Amino acid sequence: MTILKIATIGHPVLRQIARPLDREELRQPKWQQFIDDLVETMRDADGAGLAANQVYAPVRICAIEVRADNPRYPEKKPIPLTILVNPVLTPIGDETLESYEGCLSVPDLRGKVSRYSHLDVSYLDREGNPHAIQAHGIQAVTYQHECDHLDGKLFIDRVTDTSTLTSWKNYRRHHK
């Protein structure tokens, strides 16, 4: 497996709309290897998720995983490793929640973002099998953050109160 390079803010690939993959293409060894590398890269960087365009591949694939011991997100509840291909998010109701988000592509910055609290999530897994699940609370936040990447959006685009922007050090000191 290979640890991939992570694009940082300002690189145009992060602003590209990623293209969907059909099942046949997804099953090619090239993309299966890519998914292994995406997961390895996410774990190496202690990310809670990683989208393909963050590693310079503008296709609609993202990985989500929160391990109980993640040092970047000690407050998050664990989420088992999930690979989303061509994900579609549909909010359930209007309820929202605010939380501080960070991103491997936006080094040393966090800010407060409002997201939907409840979602229907449909996606293909890495073998191309369709799934439909629901996500709630901080888990729903993670899904929305990762799927935004596939549409060329970063969390900072959704920070409406820029006075909440903070370095990670000051987040831990003043905003936790």
Ligand code: NI
């Ligand atoms: Ni991100």
